[in-house]
Amino acid sequence: xxxxxxxxxxxxATGFLVLGLCQFGEAIVGTEVWRRRAWRAYLWPSxxxxxxxxxxxxxxxxxxxxxxxxAHGTWAxxxxxxxxxxxxxxxxxxxSPWWRxxxxxxFAVSGSAFxxxxxNGWFFQxxxxxxxxxxxxxxxxxxxxxxxxIRPRSVxxxxxxxxxxxxxxxxxxxxxxxxxxxxxxxxxxxxPHR
Amino acid sequence: MNAELVSELEAPRHRTWQARAVxxxxxxxxxxxxxxxxxxxYRVTLLHPHGQGFWWxxxxxxxxxxxxxxxxxxxxxxxLLEDLEEAGSSDAAxx
Numbered sequence: 382x383x384x385x386x387x388x389x390x391x392x393x394a395t396g397f398l399v400l401g402l403c404q405f406g407e408a409i410v411g412t413e414v415w416r417r418r419a420w421r422a423y424l425w426p427s428x429x430x431x432x433x434x435x436x437x438x439x440x441x442x443x444x445x446x447x448x449x450x451x452a453h454g455t456w457a458x459x460x461x462x463x464x465x466x467x468x469x470x471x472x473x474x475x476x477s478p479w480w481r482x483x484x485x486x487x488f489a490v491s492g493s494a495f496x497x498x499x500x501n502g503w504f505f506q507x508x509x510x511x512x513x514x515x516x517x518x519x520x521x522x523x524x525x526x527x528x529x530x531i532r533p534r535s536v537x538x539x540x541x542x543x544x545x546x547x548x549x550x551x552x553x554x555x556x557x558x559x560x561x562x563x564x565x566x567x568x569x570x571x572x573p574h575r
Numbered sequence: 576m577n578a579e580l581v582s583e584l585e586a587p588r589h590r591t592w593q594a595r596a597v598x599x600x601x602x603x604x605x606x607x608x609x610x611x612x613x614x615x616x617y618r619v620t621l622l623h624p625h626g627q628g629f630w631w632x633x634x635x636x637x638x639x640x641x642x643x644x645x646x647x648x649x650x651x652x653x654x655l656l657e658d659l660e661e662a663g664s665s666d667a668a669x670x
Binding site: 382384385388391392394395398399402403405406409410411413414415417418421424554 | 593596597600601604629630631634636639640642643644646647651652654655658659661662
């Protein structure tokens with residue numbers, strides 16, 4: 382009854398899409414209006430934290446090498462740290478906007494984990510391409526988050542942050558266990574799945 | 576026109592733009608999922624369910640995208656528009 386790994390990627394993509402839409406909503410209406418209802422204020426940090434918790438079983442049951450296990454464990458930790466920090470900011474336990482740097486750090490660490498654990502080149506197979514693309518996207522998002530710490534009320538940085546989640550969701554939805562990317566598939570990668 | 580009246584109109588107009596923009600998030604997401612389903616119908620296994628396993632029938636990316644858009648539109652948006660309207664009224668009152 383264990384889902385195939387590509388389905389797990391698509392479920393996480395759905396989680397990132399939820400985060401992205403919430404971030405778009407908050408960026409458009411402003412943080413004050415978005416946080417007028419407590420459940421809405423806690424919505425996206427909770428989803429962020431929950432995705433970190435759910436990454437642990439992914440690490441346990443779906444990784445087939447030490448480097449994959451370490452990468453998924455790192456993502457679990459940084460998702461939980463970033464989610465917990467955002468929850469504390471919403472709750473008022475933390476007040477300085479500079480705590481958002483924790484989320485920027487989480488993105489940079491996640492990006493590094495993507496780039497380090499992918500041992501093949503961009504066009505080896507689709508997942509290789511996506512690992513490289515997501516790694517660099519997360520580094521870009523870390524810079525956006527840095528800008529958001531400096532200008533927390535900027536609509537542009539809020540929209541850019543939201544777009545990052547949607548882009549990550551799209552890339553995760555594109556993930557397959559073994560498939561070509563733009564017509565490229567290394568002969569040593571194996572036979573593509575359906 | 577009195578400049579005071581113009582300033583009174585600014586806040587509601589800004590709120591209207593925000594309301595319109597936030598109202599498009601759900602429909603645009605549903606549209607994206609629909610276009611994806613039309614472009615890659617083989618990813619919607621409900622269209623050809625015979626011989627498909629449990630996970631292939633439950634996790635169908637284009638349908639998940641549509642579901643997220645619908646969820647945002649039906650669950651998050653109504654309260655958000657109410658709060659936006661209230662914020663607009665209080666902005667106008669303080670001007």
